[in-house]
Amino acid sequence: MKRRIIDIISAASVCAGLLVSWRLIIFIFQLPAYLLPSPISVTQAVIQRFPSLLVSLGITSMAAGGGWLASIVVGIIVAIVFAQSHWIRRMFYPYTLLLQTVPIVAIAPLILMWVGTGTFAVGVITFIICLPPVIANTTQGLISTDKNLVSLFLMHNSFGSGLLPELRYRLQLLWKLQLPSAMPALFVGIRISSGIAVIGAIVGELFAGSSRVGVGGLGYAITYANAQLQTDYLFALVFFASGLGFAFFFLASFLEWYFLHNWHESALSPEED
Amino acid sequence: MTLPLPNIQEPQPITTPSGQVELRAVTKRYGNGSPVLEDINLSIAESEFVSIIGPSGCGKSTLLKLVAGLTRLSSGSVRVAGVEPVRARKMMSFMFQDATLLPWRTVQRNVELSTELHGVKKAERAAIAGEMLSLVGLSQVAHQFPRQLSGGMKMRVSIARALSTRPKVLLMDEPFAALDELTRDRLNEELLRLRAEGRWTGLFVTHSVAEAVFLSDRIIVLAAQPGRVTYDLPIHFSFPRNAELRLRAEFEEAVIEVSKNLRGVMERRKEGKEP
Ligand SMILES: Nc1ncnc2c1ncn2[C@@H]1O[C@H](COP(=O)(O)OP(=O)(O)OP(=O)(O)O)[C@@H](O)[C@H]1O
Ligand SMILES: [Mg+2]
Numbered sequence: 001m002k003r004r005i006i007d008i009i010s011a012a013s014v015c016a017g018l019l020v021s022w023r024l025i026i027f028i029f030q031l032p033a034y035l036l037p038s039p040i041s042v043t044q045a046v047i048q049r050f051p052s053l054l055v056s057l058g059i060t061s062m063a064a065g066g067g068w069l070a071s072i073v074v075g076i077i078v079a080i081v082f083a084q085s086h087w088i089r090r091m092f093y094p095y096t097l098l099l100q101t102v103p104i105v106a107i108a109p110l111i112l113m114w115v116g117t118g119t120f121a122v123g124v125i126t127f128i129i130c131l132p133p134v135i136a137n138t139t140q141g142l143i144s145t146d147k148n149l150v151s152l153f154l155m156h157n158s159f160g161s162g163l164l165p166e167l168r169y170r171l172q173l174l175w176k177l178q179l180p181s182a183m184p185a186l187f188v189g190i191r192i193s194s195g196i197a198v199i200g201a202i203v204g205e206l207f208a209g210s211s212r213v214g215v216g217g218l219g220y221a222i223t224y225a226n227a228q229l230q231t232d233y234l235f236a237l238v239f240f241a242s243g244l245g246f247a248f249f250f251l252a253s254f255l256e257w258y259f260l261h262n263w264h265e266s267a268l269s270p271e272e273d
Numbered sequence: 274m275t276l277p278l279p280n281i282q283e284p285q286p287i288t289t290p291s292g293q294v295e296l297r298a299v300t301k302r303y304g305n306g307s308p309v310l311e312d313i314n315l316s317i318a319e320s321e322f323v324s325i326i327g328p329s330g331c332g333k334s335t336l337l338k339l340v341a342g343l344t345r346l347s348s349g350s351v352r353v354a355g356v357e358p359v360r361a362r363k364m365m366s367f368m369f370q371d372a373t374l375l376p377w378r379t380v381q382r383n384v385e386l387s388t389e390l391h392g393v394k395k396a397e398r399a400a401i402a403g404e405m406l407s408l409v410g411l412s413q414v415a416h417q418f419p420r421q422l423s424g425g426m427k428m429r430v431s432i433a434r435a436l437s438t439r440p441k442v443l444l445m446d447e448p449f450a451a452l453d454e455l456t457r458d459r460l461n462e463e464l465l466r467l468r469a470e471g472r473w474t475g476l477f478v479t480h481s482v483a484e485a486v487f488l489s490d491r492i493i494v495l496a497a498q499p500g501r502v503t504y505d506l507p508i509h510f511s512f513p514r515n516a517e518l519r520l521r522a523e524f525e526e527a528v529i530e531v532s533k534n535l536r537g538v539m540e541r542r543k544e545g546k547e548p
Pocket of ligand 2 (some may be wrong): 333480
């Protein structure tokens, strides 16, 4: 409890220090508000334009959340297919890496051409950049199951031989051994992609703009505020975007803790033992 | 009800197998490499306990995997209860060097795993697991998770899981190697007690001569590169054996005898193979 309080105090003082130096920099260099607005005017911008900020936040959350969720579902399915044979992995795994190294900024306009502008397109862009970490980590988790445990499942396999029994055996292995042992790796993938989901959505929105004039996600509003030289509002948007990214990361970490704290050691804090 | 069908599906070896586990002229190579095991002949009688000992890399684990049907043999034949290993899997259990428990399952559910894979119904396998846990003295931790147990307790869970399917043949690959000596001795005594109750055939790989002497009816010493049976030593101490046996002079002598043979195998390997 005492440590908690000390933690909070130290975090708050760092925050206060940052705000003070922010104000000081403006004062010392005599910066105009369109270059660097003061903390107070940013706060005012947040208060005044709170409704539209919330709308933008909502739109971006939906696109980022949807793309992220889709990447988890599709990523797990692809990883399960990849885990079935090393031939499949050899043939298709390089393309996963390719997907990861493709500069999203370069293909974003293409995607918009294909699926149109708006929240859906932004979701697709988010999905694309979130997918590789989920696939890579989950595949790794699925195939690095303890060899002896796989032998154990094989030894006690009671399905007999043939195509259908083989399939049932694979499903049993997947369900009772591989998926549970891949959970920690899966959550690493989810956590990594949670960090980039919001970035992906905002990059998408920079291009996709909005389907209705004047209403769009944080990325759209950022381009708008930038064009209008509304730097205080721009700052407010950037803070909200970071906050959203943090919320995603926090959600991923919470889910990881929730599902794994019962058995996986890395989710246990040292005090708990 | 079974009809006396003519036995057509299983080509019988010319010399009828007498042992529960029979290896004839078994050779095993991985890929195109040099043989890991060469011309192994071994016959293990029903409810016999045989330890296999030999230098690291001589193919002890490979031998167990062959008997378990977990790897293909290159030539020769392996029979378990007269049939091919893959067909006899249901009557075998395997124990590994570490307990290989599922960390997300409780002790009880871990013990149930082997019967669950055999397709035993829920109520029945729970009953069996309960019985096995009390047999290894772990009833009070049935609802804990593996990470809450000591190494020795985990190994006991592993034993309980292996015995739940009531195997006729128990294959053990250095099951106690990771434990401290005291725990290992205690588990050895327990293993003997369990064997007296279960009457299974044991095939036990170890690096500890004392452990092998204490447990076994017979000790097989393998030489390396390629793995061959060089000694087949009977151990004559009567059963039931207990902790007191380790203090007797004859026990000490037997350990020295086996160690000498093992040493001989190691030295010959040095002379022969070192460039
Ligand atoms: N899956 C495999 N593929 C290729 N070579 C293998 C494989 N498994 C084992 N070997 C080789 O076969 C030889 C015997 O291995 P094995 O594990 O049976 O030895 P071991 O007697 O059990 O050794 P240890 O006492 O160290 O456990 C070793 O040289 C090893 O490199
Ligand atoms: Mg081995």
